[in-house]
Amino acid sequence: MTQDLFADLPEEPRTETITEGALVLRGFVFERAEELLRGIQQVTDAAPLRKMQTPGGHTMSAAMSCCGDQGWVTDATGYRYQAKDPLSGQPWPAMPEVFVNVARDAAEAAGFLNFQPDACLINQYKSGAKMGLHQDKDELDFEQPIVSVSLGLSQVFQFGGLKRNERPVNVPLAHGDVVVWGGPARLRYHGVLRLKAGEHPLTGDCRYNLTFRRAR
Numbered sequence: 001m002t003q004d005l006f007a008d009l010p011e012e013p014r015t016e017t018i019t020e021g022a023l024v025l026r027g028f029v030f031e032r033a034e035e036l037l038r039g040i041q042q043v044t045d046a047a048p049l050r051k052m053q054t055p056g057g058h059t060m061s062a063a064m065s066c067c068g069d070q071g072w073v074t075d076a077t078g079y080r081y082q083a084k085d086p087l088s089g090q091p092w093p094a095m096p097e098v099f100v101n102v103a104r105d106a107a108e109a110a111g112f113l114n115f116q117p118d119a120c121l122i123n124q125y126k127s128g129a130k131m132g133l134h135q136d137k138d139e140l141d142f143e144q145p146i147v148s149v150s151l152g153l154s155q156v157f158q159f160g161g162l163k164r165n166e167r168p169v170n171v172p173l174a175h176g177d178v179v180v181w182g183g184p185a186r187l188r189y190h191g192v193l194r195l196k197a198g199e200h201p202l203t204g205d206c207r208y209n210l211t212f213r214r215a216r
Contacts, residue, residue: 015109018159018171021185023110029102030176033151033202039096040122040151040208043067046093047085049124055079061129062209068095070119070215072138079138081119081215095120102178103147103212110180112145117212125155125207127197133160133168133189136213144214145182151175151210152203153195160189175200 016024029036049063052074066072070081071092085092099120107115123131136146148157150173157179160168168189173179181188192209199205 018169018179018181019185019188021183022159022179022181022188024171024173025106025109025178025180026174027176028106028109028178029149029151032098032102033176035098036102036149036151036210037202037208039098040210042096043093043122047071047088049122050087060131061125062131063124063126065122066119067093067099067122068117068119072119072121072213072215081138099210099212102149102210106147106149106178106180107145107182110145110182112180112182115145115147115212115214117147117214119213119215121209121211121213123209123211125153125192125195125209126205128194130194131191133158133164133191135187135189136211137187139213139215141214142186143182145180145186147212148179149210149212150177150179150207152200152207153198153205155195155207156193158191158193159185162188164189175202 014026044065047065049065051059051063053059054074055078072081073086103117104115154174157171157173158168160166
Protein backbone atom coordinates (compact mmCIF):
# COMPACT_ATOMS: atom_id res chain seq x y z
CA MET A 1 0.00 0.00 0.00
CA THR A 2 1.35 3.41 -0.98
CA GLN A 3 0.21 6.49 0.90
CA ASP A 4 -0.29 9.77 -0.96
CA LEU A 5 1.18 12.65 1.05
CA PHE A 6 -1.77 14.90 0.24
CA ALA A 7 -4.25 12.19 1.18
CA ASP A 8 -2.86 12.48 4.71
CA LEU A 9 -3.77 16.14 4.98
CA PRO A 10 -6.76 16.56 7.33
CA GLU A 11 -9.59 18.81 6.19
CA GLU A 12 -8.60 21.10 9.04
CA PRO A 13 -6.69 20.56 12.28
CA ARG A 14 -9.06 19.34 14.97
CA THR A 15 -8.98 18.01 18.50
CA GLU A 16 -10.49 14.71 19.62
CA THR A 17 -10.86 13.58 23.23
CA ILE A 18 -9.88 9.99 24.01
CA THR A 19 -10.70 10.30 27.72
CA GLU A 20 -10.30 12.93 30.42
CA GLY A 21 -6.74 14.22 30.17
CA ALA A 22 -5.96 12.56 26.81
CA LEU A 23 -6.40 14.28 23.43
CA VAL A 24 -5.55 13.68 19.78
CA LEU A 25 -4.50 16.79 17.87
CA ARG A 26 -5.23 15.77 14.28
CA GLY A 27 -2.75 17.10 11.72
CA PHE A 28 -1.09 19.29 14.33
CA VAL A 29 2.45 18.92 12.94
CA PHE A 30 1.61 18.20 9.29
CA GLU A 31 3.15 21.46 8.12
CA ARG A 32 6.29 20.90 10.23
CA ALA A 33 6.77 17.23 9.32
CA GLU A 34 9.71 17.68 6.97
CA GLU A 35 11.55 19.83 9.51
CA LEU A 36 10.91 17.20 12.18
CA LEU A 37 12.22 14.47 9.89
CA ARG A 38 15.38 16.47 9.28
CA GLY A 39 15.74 16.69 13.06
CA ILE A 40 15.38 12.91 13.34
CA GLN A 41 18.13 12.46 10.76
CA GLN A 42 20.36 14.89 12.64
CA VAL A 43 19.89 13.01 15.91
CA THR A 44 20.26 9.51 14.48
CA ASP A 45 23.42 10.45 12.61
CA ALA A 46 24.97 11.02 16.04
CA ALA A 47 23.06 8.36 18.00
CA PRO A 48 22.02 5.61 15.57
CA LEU A 49 18.73 3.78 15.88
CA ARG A 50 19.05 0.45 17.63
CA LYS A 51 16.78 -2.34 18.90
CA MET A 52 17.15 -2.54 22.66
CA GLN A 53 16.59 -5.57 24.85
CA THR A 54 14.19 -5.70 27.79
CA PRO A 55 15.34 -6.95 31.20
CA GLY A 56 13.67 -10.28 30.31
CA GLY A 57 15.85 -10.66 27.22
CA HIS A 58 13.22 -9.73 24.63
CA THR A 59 14.44 -7.66 21.68
CA MET A 60 12.09 -4.74 21.00
CA SER A 61 10.58 -4.73 17.51
CA ALA A 62 10.87 -0.94 17.16
CA ALA A 63 14.30 0.64 16.69
CA MET A 64 15.04 3.52 19.07
CA SER A 65 17.26 6.50 19.71
CA CYS A 66 17.00 9.50 22.03
CA CYS A 67 17.92 13.15 22.33
CA GLY A 68 17.86 15.73 25.07
CA ASP A 69 19.42 15.80 28.51
CA GLN A 70 18.11 12.32 29.27
CA GLY A 71 17.64 9.19 27.19
CA TRP A 72 15.51 6.17 28.02
CA VAL A 73 17.27 2.81 27.85
CA THR A 74 16.46 -0.80 28.60
CA ASP A 75 18.85 -3.72 29.08
CA ALA A 76 19.43 -6.65 31.40
CA THR A 77 19.73 -4.32 34.39
CA GLY A 78 16.31 -2.69 33.89
CA TYR A 79 14.50 0.36 32.51
CA ARG A 80 15.91 3.80 33.24
CA TYR A 81 16.86 7.26 32.06
CA GLN A 82 20.50 8.18 31.72
CA ALA A 83 22.44 11.15 30.37
CA LYS A 84 24.77 9.17 28.07
CA ASP A 85 24.18 6.96 25.06
CA PRO A 86 25.27 3.43 26.08
CA LEU A 87 26.58 2.75 22.55
CA SER A 88 28.97 5.70 22.37
CA GLY A 89 29.44 6.66 26.01
CA GLN A 90 28.76 10.25 24.94
CA PRO A 91 25.89 12.52 25.98
CA TRP A 92 22.75 12.12 23.92
CA PRO A 93 22.44 14.66 21.08
CA ALA A 94 20.78 17.94 21.96
CA MET A 95 17.09 18.17 21.20
CA PRO A 96 16.57 20.06 17.91
CA GLU A 97 14.82 23.38 18.39
CA VAL A 98 11.84 22.27 16.28
CA PHE A 99 11.35 19.31 18.63
CA VAL A 100 11.20 21.57 21.69
CA ASN A 101 8.80 23.99 20.00
CA VAL A 102 6.45 21.24 18.80
CA ALA A 103 6.36 19.58 22.22
CA ARG A 104 5.56 22.84 24.01
CA ASP A 105 3.00 23.93 21.41
CA ALA A 106 1.18 20.59 21.48
CA ALA A 107 1.15 20.44 25.28
CA GLU A 108 -0.24 23.96 25.45
CA ALA A 109 -2.90 23.17 22.83
CA ALA A 110 -3.98 20.27 25.04
CA GLY A 111 -4.17 22.48 28.13
CA PHE A 112 -0.80 21.66 29.73
CA LEU A 113 1.15 24.88 30.15
CA ASN A 114 4.89 25.37 30.63
CA PHE A 115 5.90 21.88 29.51
CA GLN A 116 9.70 21.60 29.59
CA PRO A 117 10.72 18.27 28.00
CA ASP A 118 14.22 17.01 28.75
CA ALA A 119 13.91 13.71 26.88
CA CYS A 120 12.69 12.74 23.43
CA LEU A 121 12.44 9.08 22.46
CA ILE A 122 12.57 8.38 18.73
CA ASN A 123 10.96 5.09 17.70
CA GLN A 124 11.12 3.75 14.16
CA TYR A 125 8.44 1.19 13.29
CA LYS A 126 8.67 -1.01 10.21
CA SER A 127 6.23 -3.66 8.99
CA GLY A 128 5.28 -5.96 11.88
CA ALA A 129 6.74 -3.75 14.63
CA LYS A 130 4.55 -2.97 17.62
CA MET A 131 4.66 -1.74 21.21
CA GLY A 132 2.75 -3.66 23.87
CA LEU A 133 0.60 -1.96 26.49
CA HIS A 134 2.77 -0.26 29.10
CA GLN A 135 2.86 2.72 31.46
CA ASP A 136 5.32 5.61 31.25
CA LYS A 137 6.38 5.60 34.89
CA ASP A 138 10.17 5.97 34.94
CA GLU A 139 9.83 9.77 35.13
CA LEU A 140 10.06 11.66 38.43
CA ASP A 141 7.20 14.13 37.94
CA PHE A 142 3.83 12.69 36.88
CA GLU A 143 2.39 16.20 36.78
CA GLN A 144 4.12 16.65 33.42
CA PRO A 145 2.27 15.34 30.33
CA ILE A 146 3.45 13.02 27.58
CA VAL A 147 3.50 14.36 24.00
CA SER A 148 3.58 11.76 21.21
CA VAL A 149 4.08 12.75 17.55
CA SER A 150 3.30 10.48 14.55
CA LEU A 151 5.16 10.78 11.24
CA GLY A 152 4.88 8.54 8.19
CA LEU A 153 2.75 5.43 7.88
CA SER A 154 -0.49 5.21 9.84
CA GLN A 155 -0.61 2.98 12.91
CA VAL A 156 -3.26 2.12 15.51
CA PHE A 157 -2.59 3.59 18.96
CA GLN A 158 -4.10 1.79 21.93
CA PHE A 159 -5.07 3.72 25.03
CA GLY A 160 -6.12 1.65 28.03
CA GLY A 161 -6.90 2.14 31.68
CA LEU A 162 -4.92 2.35 34.89
CA LYS A 163 -4.78 -1.46 35.03
CA ARG A 164 -3.28 -3.61 32.31
CA ASN A 165 -6.37 -5.79 31.96
CA GLU A 166 -8.70 -2.88 31.16
CA ARG A 167 -9.85 -3.00 27.55
CA PRO A 168 -8.01 -0.33 25.48
CA VAL A 169 -9.54 2.05 22.96
CA ASN A 170 -8.10 1.80 19.44
CA VAL A 171 -7.19 5.19 17.94
CA PRO A 172 -5.91 5.27 14.33
CA LEU A 173 -3.07 7.78 13.97
CA ALA A 174 -2.02 9.35 10.68
CA HIS A 175 0.99 11.36 9.56
CA GLY A 176 1.08 14.65 11.47
CA ASP A 177 -1.17 13.60 14.36
CA VAL A 178 -0.13 14.27 17.96
CA VAL A 179 -1.44 12.59 21.12
CA VAL A 180 -1.08 14.38 24.47
CA TRP A 181 -2.00 12.84 27.81
CA GLY A 182 -1.54 13.90 31.40
CA GLY A 183 -3.45 14.67 34.59
CA PRO A 184 -5.85 11.80 35.38
CA ALA A 185 -4.71 9.98 32.21
CA ARG A 186 -0.97 10.27 32.86
CA LEU A 187 -0.42 6.68 34.03
CA ARG A 188 -2.84 4.93 31.69
CA TYR A 189 -1.54 1.95 29.75
CA HIS A 190 -0.88 2.55 26.06
CA GLY A 191 0.84 0.98 23.05
CA VAL A 192 0.54 0.49 19.30
CA LEU A 193 -0.66 -2.46 17.22
CA ARG A 194 1.55 -4.06 14.57
CA LEU A 195 2.42 -1.72 11.73
CA LYS A 196 1.01 -2.80 8.39
CA ALA A 197 3.34 -2.80 5.39
CA GLY A 198 3.16 0.32 3.24
CA GLU A 199 5.07 3.16 1.65
CA HIS A 200 4.92 6.82 2.65
CA PRO A 201 6.30 9.60 0.41
CA LEU A 202 8.31 11.15 3.25
CA THR A 203 9.35 8.17 5.40
CA GLY A 204 9.33 5.23 3.00
CA ASP A 205 8.40 1.91 4.59
CA CYS A 206 8.27 3.13 8.18
CA ARG A 207 6.59 5.26 10.81
CA TYR A 208 8.45 7.46 13.27
CA ASN A 209 7.14 8.32 16.69
CA LEU A 210 8.58 11.12 18.82
CA THR A 211 7.69 10.88 22.50
CA PHE A 212 8.50 13.91 24.63
CA ARG A 213 8.76 13.62 28.40
CA ARG A 214 10.02 15.42 31.46
CA ALA A 215 12.23 12.74 32.95
CA ARG A 216 14.08 14.56 35.74
